[in-house]
Amino acid sequence: MLDxxxxxxxxxxxxxxxGVGPLALGYLLGPRRPDQxxxxxxxxxxxxxxxxxxxxxxxxxxxxxxxxxxxxxxxxLFPWAVVLDELGVFAFWAMVVFLGILVVxxxxxxxxxxxxxx
Amino acid sequence: MGFxxxxxxxxxxxxxxxxxxxxxRRNPVHAVLFLVxxxxxxxxxxxxxxxxxxxxxxxxVYVGAVMVLFLFVVMMLDVDIAALRAGFIxxxxxxxxxxxxxxxxxxLIVGPANFGLHAFPAPAPAGTDLNNTRELGLLLYTVYVxxxxxxxxxxxxxxxxxxxxxxxxxxxxxxxxxxxxxxVKKGPDRIRLVKMASETPVPVVAPALExxxxx
Amino acid sequence: MTELWxxxxxVIQILLKITAILLPLLGLVAYYxxxxxxxxxxxxxxxxxxxxxxxxxxxxxxxxxxLVMKEIIIPTKADKTLFxxxxxxxxxxxxxxxxxxxxxxxxxxxxxxxxLLYILALSSLGVYGIIIAGWASxxxxxxxxxxxxxxxxxxxEIAMGFALVGVLVAAGSLNLGAIxxxxxxxxxxxxxxxxxxxxxxxxxxxxxxxxxxxxxVAEGESEIVAGFHVEYSGMGFxxxxxxxxxxxxxxxxxxxxxxxxxxxxxxxQVWVDGVFLLDDGFHWLLLKTLFFMYLLLxxxxxxxxxxxxxxxxxxxxxxIPITIVWILVVALAVVYKLPPWWSx
Numbered sequence: 001m002l003d004x005x006x007x008x009x010x011x012x013x014x015x016x017x018x019g020v021g022p023l024a025l026g027y028l029l030g031p032r033r034p035d036q037x038x039x040x041x042x043x044x045x046x047x048x049x050x051x052x053x054x055x056x057x058x059x060x061x062x063x064x065x066x067x068x069x070x071x072x073x074x075x076x077l078f079p080w081a082v083v084l085d086e087l088g089v090f091a092f093w094a095m096v097v098f099l100g101i102l103v104v105x106x107x108x109x110x111x112x113x114x115x116x117x118x
Numbered sequence: 119m120g121f122x123x124x125x126x127x128x129x130x131x132x133x134x135x136x137x138x139x140x141x142x143r144r145n146p147v148h149a150v151l152f153l154v155x156x157x158x159x160x161x162x163x164x165x166x167x168x169x170x171x172x173x174x175x176x177x178x179v180y181v182g183a184v185m186v187l188f189l190f191v192v193m194m195l196d197v198d199i200a201a202l203r204a205g206f207i208x209x210x211x212x213x214x215x216x217x218x219x220x221x222x223x224x225x226l227i228v229g230p231a232n233f234g235l236h237a238f239p240a241p242a243p244a245g246t247d248l249n250n251t252r253e254l255g256l257l258l259y260t261v262y263v264x265x266x267x268x269x270x271x272x273x274x275x276x277x278x279x280x281x282x283x284x285x286x287x288x289x290x291x292x293x294x295x296x297x298x299x300x301x302v303k304k305g306p307d308r309i310r311l312v313k314m315a316s317e318t319p320v321p322v323v324a325p326a327l328e329x330x331x332x333x
Numbered sequence: 334m335t336e337l338w339x340x341x342x343x344v345i346q347i348l349l350k351i352t353a354i355l356l357p358l359l360g361l362v363a364y365y366x367x368x369x370x371x372x373x374x375x376x377x378x379x380x381x382x383x384x385x386x387x388x389x390x391x392x393x394x395x396x397x398x399x400l401v402m403k404e405i406i407i408p409t410k411a412d413k414t415l416f417x418x419x420x421x422x423x424x425x426x427x428x429x430x431x432x433x434x435x436x437x438x439x440x441x442x443x444x445x446x447x448x449l450l451y452i453l454a455l456s457s458l459g460v461y462g463i464i465i466a467g468w469a470s471x472x473x474x475x476x477x478x479x480x481x482x483x484x485x486x487x488x489x490e491i492a493m494g495f496a497l498v499g500v501l502v503a504a505g506s507l508n509l510g511a512i513x514x515x516x517x518x519x520x521x522x523x524x525x526x527x528x529x530x531x532x533x534x535x536x537x538x539x540x541x542x543x544x545x546x547x548x549x550v551a552e553g554e555s556e557i558v559a560g561f562h563v564e565y566s567g568m569g570f571x572x573x574x575x576x577x578x579x580x581x582x583x584x585x586x587x588x589x590x591x592x593x594x595x596x597x598x599x600x601x602q603v604w605v606d607g608v609f610l611l612d613d614g615f616h617w618l619l620l621k622t623l624f625f626m627y628l629l630l631x632x633x634x635x636x637x638x639x640x641x642x643x644x645x646x647x648x649x650x651x652x653i654p655i656t657i658v659w660i661l662v663v664a665l666a667v668v669y670k671l672p673p674w675w676s677x
Contacts, residue, residue: 005165007347007443008432008451014351015428018359019421019572023405026568030404039409041472041564058284060194060484063645064187065280067487069273070653071183071457074494075175076266077660078450079255081501084667091259092668094266099657101270105277106653114281115649116295116642147415147468154461174450182457186464186487190480193468249446251507297646 062114073102126166132159146192154185168243170250350442354431362578363393369630376634403567408470411564415469420565420572423462426455427579434586435510437596437615448509449497452587456493456542459580460486463544463561466573470564478560481641482544488648489541495656496535499528500591502663503674513595518602523594527666527674530659532592534652536625539584541644543577545629547636548644585625586618593621 076098084091109115136156143149157180164173258266302308338346367382367389374381382389407416433448435441445451460483467479501507503524504515516523525532541548544560562573589595596618598611606612639647666675 004443004445006343007350008429008445009162010344010347011351011432011442012425012429014348014355015425016421018355018428018575019424022401022568022572022575023417023420026401026403026405026571029401030567031402032404034406036409039406041408041410041470041475058286060480061187061190062280062284063484063487064183064190065284066277067491068179068183068187069277069280070491071179071494072273073270074453074491074498075179076258076269077495077498078175078501078507079171079251079258081498081664082249082252082505082507083255083259084502084664085505086256087259089668090263092664094259094263095664096661097267098270099661101267101274102277103657105274106657108278109281110650112281112285114285115646145412147412151415151465170445170447171450174447174454178450178454178457182454182460182490183487186460186483189461189464189468190483193464249507251447251450293642297650300643 066109066114069105122166126163129159129162129166132156133163147189150185150188150192153188154181157181157185168248168250171254172250347442351432354434354442355428358428358431358579358582359575361582362575363397365578365582365626366396366574367393368626369633372627372630373634376631397571400567400571405569406564406566408472408564410471412469412471415465416564417569419462419466419469420569420576421462422465423459423576424572424579426458427576427583430455430583433509434583435513435590435595436618438510438513438613440615441510444508444510447507449501449507449512452509453494453497456580456583457490459542459576462573462576466565467561470561472564474559474563475561478563481550482561485544485548485550485641485644485648486542488645489538489652492534492648492652492656493538493542495653495660496528496531496538497591499531499656499660499663500524502660502667503528505667509590512591513597516594516597519597520594520599522674523592523597523599525592528592528659528663530655532588534656535592536584536588536628538648538652539588540629540632541648543580543584545577545581546633547639549638550641550644581629582622582626585629586622588625589618589621595621 077095080091080095084095133156136152136159139152140149140156143152157176161173161176161181164176341349370392371381371389382392385391385395407413430452432443433441433445433451435444463482463486464479467475467477467482470476500512504512506512506515562570565573594617596613596615598613598617600611604611665671
């Protein structure tokens, strides 16, 4: 197992370096002349009125929750897809039931308008 | 073997450190990101234990989905950390006491007496060609097919609960339904051509009428 | 030569292999940016960059040099650590994904069994770079862009995941090499035909995942200036840029691999066996990848930007139902061995 994942571990570290390297280079080679206006957050030339942390529509949270649920579904689908050929008809109908139950939820979302972005 | 052990201790240390930072950071966004780090290093630990599928699914579901929701919530809610921390010292003795009792309880159950190497010797490492996902699938969709279907019902309940709890429709909201919009066809839906004569013979009384409307 | 290679420590070997993957990749990214400007230029009857070097071929290098020499501005109220960490979080997964990518039969750095799952997991991490950049900048535009982009990526990731499950069902394996092997037999055995709806969903979701036009509301210049990276300058911006283009190349390469037979030759095996350049090989994969990379630029030059509610509708209400239905159709064909693709 480790033989296969060691290259991945090293690759992730190298990937982080690919991010750090250019930033460090830019930091070394670029000028550093900060001033108050330059460092102010961009707001079309206005002074920022208040803090930028704004409250968002609850819809964003709903999307995130639905995302988690569907992601879990995908996690169930992956092993199923791999063994489908071996297990045959039984696994197929097991998944039809599984997806059928979830499609009920999907219809509910749809009819309730949870998927609408108004 | 030595290097594997080193990696285990490295990731275990990172996990513990990150978990400690989750509860001790003042900034909630930082705390959530440390939780992400804890999840990633525990995924690495699972992969070290040859639980390849579970390790990657931990990243896919927890890091890729659950923690994104946490970040959404924590970023947007102005949680007042100072208020939450008031009385930290007062509650400290009680908290430590409870934590201590829990640690002892956990040790009694999963300590070396019950889960030591005698009771559960380390299994022989499987070869790299063992397909973790396949083995799991073979079990899930034969022996444990009933729990899998129950899991789908639980997911259904979660979907309905999430919608009931968060969905609020604003009646004053004006919006266009994109589904209806994209069904617009070229022709009568977009533009209506009206046939009419370009000039009509002017009736004799017209000037008088015009004068009236001017006034 | 082989002895010298074997004498090297394992870590050095791996590092050399990683360099052999990353350097061409970064070169391709650099010239992809030039290609984008040239292609879109010609599509709009302009010439595109033509000042630096012969017909502008040195333009990417000039751009890189310019960006390195720029000041890295950190806004006053920004969360400094996170502000600098965000570009790294964006690029590290975009690079690390290539660890399991097979370039030819057996030519892969880490041949893990769960290859496709690994790719899906790592591409789901890409959203962190964007959210953290938007939040750490402490700027309204950045936060707005980050939220839009996050909700969009999340919606399309589901569609993408389902499309990948369809590929899995058809191939019966998570290993990318095995998925290509399952497509053996020429142009009409490749998965694009039996999985045509999933191919469309995958490609379009890929464009939406990378926040590219016509799904680029997250960085729509005309409304929220640049979205999540509005406060980034110099190399901070360049790293985000790098990550975005690397992800575009990944989407193109994965489309070629999963739906267009990867390194397999489009002609039947009996004709091309051993024939130079017509036989299976890395050049076919490269050719197919380049085609899809071109397609992404073409899309940008052709389509006007989608509205946000339309994007969300497409992701949830069109793609997810299509993929669920088609997964079951393919599964039915696999289980009952239906012709023409799954008859034994």
